[in-house]
Amino acid sequence: MGAAGVARLHGLFATYKPPGLHWKHLRDTVELQLLKGLNAGKPPAPEQRVRFLLGPVEGSEDKELTLTATSVPTLTNHPLVRGPAFTSLKIGVGHRLDAQASGVLVLGVGQGRSLLTDMYNAHLTKDYTVRGLLGKATDDFREDGRLVEKTTYDHVTREKLDRILAVIQGSHQKALVTYSNLDLQTQEAYEMAVKGLIRPMNKSPMLITGIRCLHFVPPEFLLEVQCMHETQKQLRRLVHEIGLELKTTAVCSHVRRTRDGFFTLEDALLRTQWDLHSIQDAIQVAAPRVAAELEKNLRLGPGTQQLHGPGWHGDNERPSPALESWTAGG
Amino acid sequence: MALSAQQIPRWFNSIKRSSLITAAQLRNHFQRPGQTWLHGLSAQPQVSSDNCFLQWGFKIYRTSSKWNNSSQFTKSSGQEINSAQSTMLPSMNEQSQEIPTFDSELSLEGLDDVPPFSPLQPISEQEAVRIIADPPLPPDSFTLRDYVDHSETLQKLVLLGVDLSKIEKHPEAANLLLRLDFEKDINQVLLFLKDLGIEDSQLGAFLTKNYAIFSEDLENLKTRVAYLQSKSFSKADIAQMVRKAPFLLNFSVERLDNRLGFFQKELELSVKKTRDLVVRLPRLLTGSLEPVKENMKVYRLELGFKRNEIQHMITKTPKMLTANKRKLTETFDFVHNVMSIPHHIIVRFPQVFNARLFKVQERHSFLAYLGRAQYDPAKANYISLDKLVSVPDEIFCEDLAKASVQDFEKFLKTL
Numbered sequence: 046m047g048a049a050g051v052a053r054l055h056g057l058f059a060t061y062k063p064p065g066l067h068w069k070h071l072r073d074t075v076e077l078q079l080l081k082g083l084n085a086g087k088p089p090a091p092e093q094r095v096r097f098l099l100g101p102v103e104g105s106e107d108k109e110l111t112l113t114a115t116s117v118p119t120l121t122n123h124p125l126v127r128g129p130a131f132t133s134l135k136i137g138v139g140h141r142l143d144a145q146a147s148g149v150l151v152l153g154v155g156q157g158r159s160l161l162t163d164m165y166n167a168h169l170t171k172d173y174t175v176r177g178l179l180g181k182a183t184d185d186f187r188e189d190g191r192l193v194e195k196t197t198y199d200h201v202t203r204e205k206l207d208r209i210l211a212v213i214q215g216s217h218q219k220a221l222v223t224y225s226n227l228d229l230q231t232q233e234a235y236e237m238a239v240k241g242l243i244r245p246m247n248k249s250p251m252l253i254t255g256i257r258c259l260h261f262v263p264p265e266f267l268l269e270v271q272c273m274h275e276t277q278k279q280l281r282r283l284v285h286e287i288g289l290e291l292k293t294t295a296v297c298s299h300v301r302r303t304r305d306g307f308f309t310l311e312d313a314l315l316r317t318q319w320d321l322h323s324i325q326d327a328i329q330v331a332a333p334r335v336a337a338e339l340e341k342n343l344r345l346g347p348g349t350q351q352l353h354g355p356g357w358h359g360d361n362e363r364p365s366p367a368l369e370s371w372t373a374g375g
Numbered sequence: 376m377a378l379s380a381q382q383i384p385r386w387f388n389s390i391k392r393s394s395l396i397t398a399a400q401l402r403n404h405f406q407r408p409g410q411t412w413l414h415g416l417s418a419q420p421q422v423s424s425d426n427c428f429l430q431w432g433f434k435i436y437r438t439s440s441k442w443n444n445s446s447q448f449t450k451s452s453g454q455e456i457n458s459a460q461s462t463m464l465p466s467m468n469e470q471s472q473e474i475p476t477f478d479s480e481l482s483l484e485g486l487d488d489v490p491p492f493s494p495l496q497p498i499s500e501q502e503a504v505r506i507i508a509d510p511p512l513p514p515d516s517f518t519l520r521d522y523v524d525h526s527e528t529l530q531k532l533v534l535l536g537v538d539l540s541k542i543e544k545h546p547e548a549a550n551l552l553l554r555l556d557f558e559k560d561i562n563q564v565l566l567f568l569k570d571l572g573i574e575d576s577q578l579g580a581f582l583t584k585n586y587a588i589f590s591e592d593l594e595n596l597k598t599r600v601a602y603l604q605s606k607s608f609s610k611a612d613i614a615q616m617v618r619k620a621p622f623l624l625n626f627s628v629e630r631l632d633n634r635l636g637f638f639q640k641e642l643e644l645s646v647k648k649t650r651d652l653v654v655r656l657p658r659l660l661t662g663s664l665e666p667v668k669e670n671m672k673v674y675r676l677e678l679g680f681k682r683n684e685i686q687h688m689i690t691k692t693p694k695m696l697t698a699n700k701r702k703l704t705e706t707f708d709f710v711h712n713v714m715s716i717p718h719h720i721i722v723r724f725p726q727v728f729n730a731r732l733f734k735v736q737e738r739h740s741f742l743a744y745l746g747r748a749q750y751d752p753a754k755a756n757y758i759s760l761d762k763l764v765s766v767p768d769e770i771f772c773e774d775l776a777k778a779s780v781q782d783f784e785k786f787l788k789t790l
Contacts, residue, residue, distance in 0.1 A: 061787070061788055063733065063737075063787070063790060064790060065733070066733075094524075099504070099505065099507075110501075110504065110505065111504060112504055119524050120523045120524060120529075120530055120533050121520050121523060121524060123523075123533055125533050125536070125537065125538045125539055125540065126519065126520050126523050126533060126539045126540060127520060127540060128540030128541075129540075147790060301789075310788050313788065315784055315787055315788070316733075317768065
């Protein structure tokens with residue numbers, strides 16, 4: 046099991062992090078389960094070693110001692126003496142999620158850890174569903190934080206919310222263009238901007254490429270957010286600011302990541318599936334897609350850099366069906 | 376003809392004091408006519424005390440059979456060679472007093488006619504064959520792998536099933552095992568354990584945990600077993616207790632008595648119930664008592680259970696006594712406040728305290744989503760708590776939730 050098992054353990058796979066679990070505990074649990082699977086092979090056959098022992102040779106006179114090569118059993122590589130064959134694995138974590146948030150968390154094993162860096166440098170967008178609650182304001186923008194203010198929210202309607210979201214999206218669209226360092230006067234840049242394919246390829250503050258309201262039943266509302274370079278705390282702050290724009294207050298009750306680059310909820314492994322075989326299968330299934338997407342990114346990178354200056358753009362996310370309609374409408 | 380001198384053990388630098396002692400004993404067995412012994416000493420008279428001692432090492436005649444004697448070598452737990460040599464020096468001074476007397480005895484014999492030694496001296500084929508040039512055992516090591524092939528004790532322990540890779544993490548334990556002789560010490564203890572009722576297949580696991588039993592006196596062990604029998608624990612009970620809590624027999628009679636008394640007073644159970652409790656979970660006797668006291672206070676004051684309720688729960692699931700306090704309060708908080716289950720139902724199913732919190736949370740939210748979260752036995756569609764926590768996922772989905780496993784997984788991905 047061991048060597049063959051570990052040979053298939055190189056690559057990226059996605060897990061579903063449940064709320065309340067620290068990302069590090071998830072990574073450690075996955076490592077433990079993988080080690081358990083790798084060490085659970087059948088024990089090897091007893092080994093022997095060759096020793097040159099002094100002994101009388103048959104057929105000759107007594108007292109004639111010569112060295113003869115004999116195979117004697119040895120216990121040096123017995124599993125009870127040597128210990129388990131695998132004691133640690135190198136597992137890396139992609140974009141982290143804080144303890145309260147849940148959703149798709151990408152992990153890389155072995156050689157796959159370098160692919161994590163490639164994924165980071167590809168600057169892909171991520172999808173979140175953010176659940177908000179009107180009428181409260183807390184210090185850390187979460188529902189169970191220290192209460193700062195309570196307000197009424199009867200005046201809030203769906204249209205007002207949609208208008209606010211459109212304004213947010215518009216301002217972030219401008220920021221996208223600015224941070225991507227593109228010269229919009231050129232024809233190629235204009236065409237890409239029309240298609241909505243511009244995004245920054247280096248560090249930038251949180252940028253929202255798309256935001257819309259899925260569900261609005263006061264006081265609760267559900268937003269779908271597509272963003273990049275974000276942290277979950279900034280998303281909660283976004284909910285708080287939406288509340289302020291609506292002339293009321295809001296807190297965020299839940300943040301859930303539904304897509305990280307090209308890993309979606311279908312690819313994510315649940316807690317019951319964190320074992321050796323499921324992870325090996327998941328890596329195998331994801332490998333061709335990962336390779337194709339990352340290669341597309343790298344291919345587009347250096348070429349466009351010379352054309353358009355330090356920033357460059359690429360279209361390696363799945364086009365969200367909502368995005369085109371939003372840019373057209375708003 | 377002198378041939379033993381040719382055998383030069385290469386690791387003479389770190390022969391420790393005890394092997395110095397054994398070397399002196401061996402010397403009496405393998406003494407050659409005085410010439411060879413003396414030559415090492417007289418050839419380099421100006422040598423320092425260290426080297427003088429080292430010459431003793433030169434003369435030790437080793438055969439392969441000698442390696443099996445585990446008292447031959449020692450394994451230091453990371454001692455520096457310098458400090459080891461400094462401990463050797465005082466012994467050197469003692470020995471050096473003996474040397475002159477020895478010298479005076481032998482100097483009368485052929486000091487003149489034996490030519491000085493040289494390693495380049497040609498020797499006959501037979502002598503050459505007899506030179507044992509096995510690679511020397513490392514004087515100290517962090518693992519028992521280096522010594523297992525040369526020690527019968529270790530080999531027999533491995534064949535019994537003792538996990539040496541775990542024992543070598545404790546250097547004192549490893550040293551102890553290396554020095555013990557299988558026939559003299561270990562056999563007695565093994566026979567005692569077999570008498571107690573522990574099977575051969577279970578001996579390995581037991582000894583891996585409790586290697587310290589070899590340093591216990593056999594008489595003490597027998598006294599403790601007799602004490603337990605006097606407290607009306609049956610033989611099978613004692614065997615089960617020792618198997619589950621390997622350190623039990625390392626506790627003195629007084630300590631065992633105190634612990635049993637503590638549990639009887641604290642839990643206020645009858646003698647028979649305390650005995651059953653201890654047989655079911657013997658690590659109560661070997662573990663620390665502070666968590667048990669804390670947990671009893673938590674149940675009474677924080678969670679609000681009455682004394683008879685706590686007694687009932689403990690007799691049903693003794694593991695509650697050693698549970699983590701934080702997990703206990705979190706689980707109770709969820710079960711009582713979120714699932715709205717009153718105390719008297721929790722008392723009937725204390726297994727919830729042993730279950731994982733996330734499991735209870737996931738299953739409850741799924742049932743709540745389906746509208747089947749009904750925990751009151753009086754009403755219809757009642758779901759019992761013990762089935763909720765203990766049953767595997769497939770049966771939970773089929774019987775309790777009346778949904779498919781895929782639905783449950785999809786639901787989990789929306790949490």
